[in-house]
Amino acid sequence: MNLPLNASSKLLALNTIYSTKNSGSASFLMWSISGLTSAGRIATNLMTKPDYLVLTNFTVAATLSFSVCCAIIIYRPSEKKFE
Numbered sequence: 001m002n003l004p005l006n007a008s009s010k011l012l013a014l015n016t017i018y019s020t021k022n023s024g025s026a027s028f029l030m031w032s033i034s035g036l037t038s039a040g041r042i043a044t045n046l047m048t049k050p051d052y053l054v055l056t057n058f059t060v061a062a063t064l065s066f067s068v069c070c071a072i073i074i075y076r077p078s079e080k081k082f083e
Helices: 002-020 028-047 052-074
Strands: none
Touching: 002 052, 028 052
């Protein structure tokens, strides 16, 4: 049940950033921490007895979190100078 919820939240964030072409409301720091946390859990799961369902969940979560990070960088708001 965790995988669909996890993936849907990240896909909705990606869809919102892509459709508005603006990532001003998304935090790069938050999404990078989410991706790094998932990557860390992948590593710790591989060091212990690997559970493939858990590995799949965290692999999808890390991939989508880093995809959101890339979208935030690509669609970051331009800095316009007001005079």
